[in-house]
Amino acid sequence: MNILIGVSGGIAAYKIADLVRLFIKEGHQVKTILTENAKYFVTPVTLETLSKNKCHTELFSSTRDVEHVELGKWADIMIIAPATANIIGKIANGICDDLLSTVVLALDKPCYIFPAMNTNMLTHPSVNDNIAKLRDWGYIVYDPAEGELACGDTGKGRLPDVDLIYQMVMAETERAEIFSSLSGKNVLITAGSTKSYIDPVRYIENGSSGLMGAELARQAWLRGAKVTLICNKEVIEKFQWAKYYTDTTVLVETTEDVYNNVRGLFDAADIYISAGALCDFKNEPQLEKIKKDNKDITIKLKPSVDVFSELSRSKKKQLMIGFALETSDLERNAKEKLNSKGMDLIVANSVEAIDSNSSSVVIIDSKGIRKYVKESEKRIVADEILKEVEKLLAGQEAAKAKTSQEAH
Template sequence: MIEVVLGVSGGIAAYKACELLRLFTESGHRVRVVPTAAALKFVGAPTWAALSGQPVSTEVWDDVHEVPHVRIGKSADLVVVAPATADVLAKAATGQADDLLTNTLLTARCPVVYAPAMHTEMWEHPATVENVATLRRRGAIVIEPAVGRLTGVDTGKGRLPDPQAIFAVARGVLARPGQQPDLAGRHVVVTAGGTREPIDPVRFIGNRSSGKQGYAFARAAVARGARVTLVSANVALPDPAGTDVVRVGTTEELRQATLKAAEEADVVVMAAAPCDFRPAHYEAEKIKKKDGEDAPTLRLVANPDIAAELGARKRADQVLVAFAAETAAEPVALANARQKLLRKRADLIVVNEVGIDRTFGADDNAAIVLGAGIEPVQIGNRTKDDLAQAVLDLVSSRLSHICENG
């Protein structure tokens, strides 16, 4: 059974950690909640004990014979601190140990995930920025806080991400037992969803992409320590924790947002499904159906090839992952994908078989990954999160090769 330590520090968002605790326990994990004394001002010890089925303490002096300040951290498979206040981040970064939680953080040799929650000014303060950078440099995963309503009337960056989203990051970390966050310090840009090209104010050309695979890539990259920019086209999914989400509608909007984000990116994953064509003319008013008249003819023009443009601009130290959505049989699909790999100057191309009730909108996916200098990699049917991890393994290998060869 996986042993999880849930650290809870003294912020108003402490009540949300109850939901995170439930997600862990219902998934079969054994959870030991270690709150700070300030956290108990918001949610009492009886609540944590009842929900976890484990004893709750804030002090190293409780049950001293069991040496909890050492034992809890050493026996954990994962430590998650949610919410992580500016105070706890500072103590963790400077190695202070004045209560059970900070002692646990010093003795833990497993992955540690921090989910910060604080006011925007505190998050952006140079001291917090340096503390977060220190923790990340040491291998901890510090999730970027969400943007939204804070305490009182304030709004901004500093809100605790949704518990489901934090749990998704934790699952991503646990999916790679014993491995370091190999994308720490990297900036990963992921595109997701399907673009829409307006015909008139009420109609558009689109596709069946749900954005699930792109969002899975974003979650996986966060769990591996990356800073993630998610360019999202018409997706009805909750924002993955720790991502900066840029919302777009059309292919041109996707193009502009992606090219801008890619300028400083280490990795670009083009998981979105841009429309290949758009109407040559946009009607400012709804096109009316008129009795006795034939339907109007819709003339299309080609949209820009965003992946190819990224490939033409790609730096030598940057990895570009393109996608090929194919409906043809495998030999033809792979031949098409190899041509796309060369034309787009991508490092890797993920080949998906798509169609009605296949890949688009599904929770599972299968793919073949092609790349220059490697044999085709067959990724059998699995969850989209697992597929994203498998592809990012190949990306990480490419980045390591780039570093080794200057």
């Protein structure tokens, strides 16, 4: 791709040298534009050397080209990173007083904007309104990351790591070009574990990183779906990229939290994927911390709410996909679970999948085995699962069309 990167005068501008390197390493062509103020943070020479292209800084340059139009024509996509409050405000208000702002307004290609600034600037109503305006107009404006800011404060406003910027931009272009099979569909996904508290500080919990659910969110989003991810905060902390692939993230802690949230969202969902390893048991937690000198402790557990079965009872149009993790008789146990819980599809895997980047799964529906996916990265496994979901959806839609034809 021909990638045009606009850099405005935020402290994070120095990171753009690495971003340019990354795009070049991956075989893309890069041209850069620096605002006057961005030159304080990164030099044109650095960007020229890394991009092997001229770094553009002047609206009125000495060549005869109408640079602000030519650069836009050359680009397949444009990225603005970091985007200062100032450049965001200029774009939102049609101000074209330098090369970068003029190029953006003359551009008719996808433009990805990465705001980065101090938290107080970011939350200022004018910046908020300007970002909302840009999103309404079709610009893709990413939420900044959270963490330590250059000014020493901690909060939201950091430029995401360049690896993440690279991934996001690539995913966004892939999404625009390739997938649309789930466009307009609401996909509700649970990921990761839930806790059951024994006392105010101790809890039991299933082993689960949440990676599978996060990868499913990514694959659903790539196919054009509107994704709601329900997970604990550790999932989002560990896989920060996940929030960029979801329209809504709901943070939960216990199985009851999951139930209370999905119950309200289920009616609007077209597809429900239960990839969360919800704690099946709970106990009445002690209000006081159990003392260490208590030699013999008995914890009495009772079943938690069975989220899948409860939702299944109010199922209408939804495709419902569940997971089974078994220590023996994987396929037989998974089939039983599929039937008893009213699942459309079940993904069976074994204990090795826990906390691992890869897994091997068997995908089963009411007619039997649909697919074996051999040990692969969870990103690939998620893609294979979503391919089966696409097929089920196509079958469901064909059946619906047939029924309505017969009714006529």
